[in-house]
Amino acid sequence: MKKLLFSLGILNSAILFSQLHFEPGYIIDNNGNRTIALIKNLDWKDNPAQFYYKLPNSEEIKTGSTANIKEFGVDNNLKYIREKVKLDTSTNDINNVSNTKEPQFREETIYLKTIIEGNANLYAYEKGRLLRFFYSTTDDSEIKPLIYKLYYTDTDKIAYNEEYIEQISKLPKCTITKNDLNKLKYTEHDLVNIFNKSNQCSTNENIVNKNYVIQKNKKDRFNLSINPGINLSKLSVSSGLVDNRDIDFDNEIAFRVGVEMEMFLPFNNNKWAILAEPFYQSYKTSKVVSSPRIYSAPVDETWSTKHSSINLALGIRRYFPLNAQSQLFADASYIVSLSSKTDITYQNYNIHSKATGGSFSFGLGYKYNNKYSAELRMHSYQDIIPRNGMFTSKLQTYSLILGYTLF
Secondary structure, eight states, X not given: OHHHHXXXXXXXXXXXXXXXXXXXXXXXXXXXXXXEEEEEOOOOSSOOSEEEEEOXXXXXXXXXXXXXXXXXXXXXXXXXXXXXXXXXXXXXXXXXXXXXXXXXXXXXXXXXXXXXXXXXXXXXXXXXXXXXXEEEESSOOSOEEEOOEEEEOTTSOEEEEOHHHHHHHTSOOTTOOHHHHHHXXXXXXXXXXXXXXXXXXXXXXXXXXXXXXXXXXXXXXXXXXXXXXXXXXXEEEEEXXXXXXXXXXXXXXXXXXXXXXXXXXXXXXXXXXXXXXXXXXXXXXXXXXXXXXXXXXXXXXXXEEXXXXXXXXXXXXXXXXOSSSEEEEEEEEEEEEEEEEEEEEETTEEEEESOOOOEEEEEEEEEETTTEEEEEEEEOOBOSSTTOSSEEEEEEEEEEEEEEEOO
């Protein structure tokens, strides 16, 4: 338990470290003055109402909000602009939609996330389950909402106000076809594609089509890595039914290898990922112990154990960027055994098992250039003879894992 608490303490320290991490960016104040700054990037899923920043050569943490900062950004990654817009606050929850087709507008001053800049600009606002998109063009700089709303008809059927399609149809069409508009959904993915197509029409050389979504998603959503390493394992076997049959085997080092599949979640700038890693591990050792006798001198007995298993680790990982090439990470997984074989022998007695109990693992690591990684991982106790009526076991493992990302 102490080791587990220690590992959780390290994990918490890593999270605190990440929360103190500021990234290069800029701010623009109410007077239009642009200043280089370090922005505390909190991986906003919802649009922030305020943010924290530091000025160059200063450790003072300042607070920016819609009251004093009209724009801020993290270099080549995020950009938020302050705007007074008509925000549709109606819900798209089928159980709570209204009977009116018209949006329920409320005028608010908010930070809009810039998705695309070009001849046609795309913005987003997200808060909880509310997701709204906005747009503007070089011909009309006013930022307007792209209208999409669910509502009930007089016959209590769900209908859709899809005015956003008509709004987008008035943009320069370029390679946009009628079929593109017919299939267009009110999602960031579809809107990004349609705005990119529209911006291909721009003949103004001073306009640069900048897609913040593509910048953010250069890193693949899926990684496949080879994870060889070594395990330091120790096994203890005990029995509540047979006297003098408890034994602690020595620490042994053994090779392990795994293939890790990592899928990044589509938010928070690729800092969260779901893991699945099938891996092989083994443990083999023997030990001579003195077994007391009632009517004779103690007898030396040789205990030996041989265990091998193929396991599947399912978990989640959080990355903590240090700079453009380096990042720390922490992960937690639950491990199930897919196939295992265990033999524990002493004298003429053999404990055989083809089952292994589940366990948890907690890891801390470092990744360089999205290619090379090193990780220290601690596993909770694992019972490698879970169905034996006389004996129980505890296999404790620590792993040093070196990873190489194939793609």
